[in-house]
Amino acid sequence: MDYKILDNGRIHSKGYAMLGKDAKFTPFEFSRHAIGDNDILIKILYAGICHSDVHTAKSEWGATIYPCVPGHEIAGEVIAVGKNVTKFKVGDYAGVGCMVNSCGECEACKRSQEQFCENGKTIYTYNSKDIFHNNEITYGGYSNNIVVSEKFAVCVPKDAPLEKVAPLLCAGITTYSPLKFSKIKEGSLVAIAGFGGLGMMAVKYAIKMGAKVSVFARNENKKSDALAMGVSSFYTSTDKDAVKERFDLIISTIPTPYDPSVYLDLLKFGGELAIVGLPPVEHKIGIQINTLIHKAGKRVYGSLIGGIAETQEMLDFSLKNKIYPETELITPQEIDKAYENLTSGKAKFRYVIDMTKE
DSSP: OOSOBOTTSOEEEEEEEBSSTTOOOEEEEEEEOOOOTTEEEEEEEEEEOOHHHHHHHTTBTBOOOSSBOOOOOEEEEEEEEOTTOOSOOTTOEEEEOSEEEOOSOSHHHHTTOGGGOTTSOOEESSSOEETTTTTEEOOOSSBSEEEEEGGGOEEEOTTSOHHHHHHIIIIIHHHHHHHHHTTOOTTOEEEEEOOSHHHHHHHHHHHHTTOEEEEEOSSSTTHHHHHHTTOSEEESOOOTTTOOOOEEEEEEOOOSOOOGGGGGGGEEEEEEEEEOOOOOTTSOOOOOHHHHHHTTTOEEEEOOSOOHHHHHHHHHHHHHHTOOOOEEEEOGGGHHHHHHHHHHTOOOSEEEEEGGGO
16 A cells, blocks of 8 residues: 555655745655545656745735745656546546645536636645545645545546656646637737746747747747747837737736736737736736726736646646746755745746656
8 A cells, every 4th residue: 555544544754844934845644634535545656846836835925825835837647546436547647736625506517617617626736635534735746645535636647658748737738728719710810928837838829829929028038948849929018119019919927027018019819818827926017007997908917727628628738739838847855946946946847846756
């Protein structure tokens, strides 16, 4: 047996936690709720590091509940199943993204938009009070296992590259979802603002969907990478006189303070600006009402990950078309260094923790 059941039926777990916003990661032992009739137990093999993890671990999106075990890009092997489970069997591969439960009853949940649960019962993979399990705090993927409802796990083929699948469960769905929402197709003009981990995935998906894609970046450091991926134009300025295209969709992945209204002039009539990047909470971004009125005929919307059904669709699409993030495998002992590189802009690839090296 690859897991330990405690006397109270809970599952013994080991992970890496932040004990405070200025702390370093440290080994941490805890327990997860018992395997319910509709639950599966996943042995975590790989856990991606998302910039959201950094913001949360450092209390940059509000007060974090410590100890905090981040990680919502999880891929591993099913090692136990509840008696009513039909979606998985022991030995299957499975993935878990940003949420692990919701009410299942509201209109949003019925449409598999669980991230927008209208009853406020979306349970996130970490740093969330699990109202379905006595309000215990959820712990994420920087750990050796996770117990989750089969409804909130996605199916992963046995021949899939698990270390590249893990980051898709946040970075992939976060960028795939607005492209689908805005009905991007062959010939659409799409621009991606910000060319980090999210931006690179957005470019790959948009190109595969047939769009002509441009990139807006702070500097030309990654210009050659973008052009090699098939980007048609690379801009370091948003001056409307310098930008020759007018876009059907601009996706902003920018995680730092900026003025989103500068992108409205770069949209076609009827064009859309989708915002997926989320700066630290103390930084406010916004668009003046008079700007929106004078730019009428264009739409601005926010997009938050995607529902479970769409996440499975994204994963299937990614595997079929071999769309993966550029990844760098690290050990759990290298998490602090990875965080340092992410916050200083030194990270070129998506860090993925090999949890078998614990």
